[in-house]
Amino acid sequence: MDDQAKKTALRGISYGLYVVGTKVGDEVNAFGANFVTQTSFAPPLVAIAAKKGTASCDGIRDSGVFSVNVLETGQKDVAFAFFKPVSRVGNKFNDIEFYTATTGSPILKDALSWFECTVVDVVDRGDHTIFVGEVINAGVHRQGDPLTLKETGLFYGG
Numbered sequence: 001m002d003d004q005a006k007k008t009a010l011r012g013i014s015y016g017l018y019v020v021g022t023k024v025g026d027e028v029n030a031f032g033a034n035f036v037t038q039t040s041f042a043p044p045l046v047a048i049a050a051k052k053g054t055a056s057c058d059g060i061r062d063s064g065v066f067s068v069n070v071l072e073t074g075q076k077d078v079a080f081a082f083f084k085p086v087s088r089v090g091n092k093f094n095d096i097e098f099y100t101a102t103t104g105s106p107i108l109k110d111a112l113s114w115f116e117c118t119v120v121d122v123v124d125r126g127d128h129t130i131f132v133g134e135v136i137n138a139g140v141h142r143q144g145d146p147l148t149l150k151e152t153g154l155f156y157g158g
């Protein structure tokens with residue numbers, strides 16, 4: 001395979017950029033993620049991929065729940081607050097306000113909308129773990145256009 005072609009082609013996939021919330025024991029954590037997609041209408045399923053060895057990946061595996069916060073275009077700074085490992089920077093929420101609903105996963109007050117899931121399948125292939133979640137609750141804080149990965153100038157893929 002042509003590695004450069006593989007990278008370019010895979011980076012041609014269009015992504016949003018989300019804050020995925022997790023529960024780690026009694027604490028909450030969250031990470032910036034673009035490996036997020038819907039995979040079924042009925043039941044409503046989404047798949048996310050979490051890097052193996054991160055607190056978030058372990059947290060989702062252990063708790064069996066996660067939330068996805070849909071950010072608004074321009075909210076790059078919110079996503080940036082969640083890219084660093086919690087093991088290095090400690091609690092990432094600082095002054096970012098959140099609440100919890102059904103699963104205990106964090107919901108950012110300033111997100112456009114959110115949904116939360118219970119994990120119904122785990123695929124352990126590759127360097128990320130794929131969690132298939134059934135959407136069991138959702139909410140909308142306000143209308144707006146979602147943040148895209150493209151507008152941030154960042155890449156996570158290829």
Ligand SMILES: Cc1cc2nc3c(=O)[nH]c(=O)nc-3n(C[C@H](O)[C@H](O)[C@H](O)COP(=O)(O)O)c2cc1C
Pocket residue numbers: 029030031032033034035036049050051052054055056057082083084085086087128154155156
């Ligand atoms: C643009 C961008 C997108 C990312 N997307 C993902 C992703 O989809 N899945 C993932 O596991 N990590 C992704 N990351 C990396 C995580 O945000 C990073 O590993 C984070 O530190 C994990 O947090 P934790 O250590 O507190 O669990 C992405 C990073 C960037 C910069």
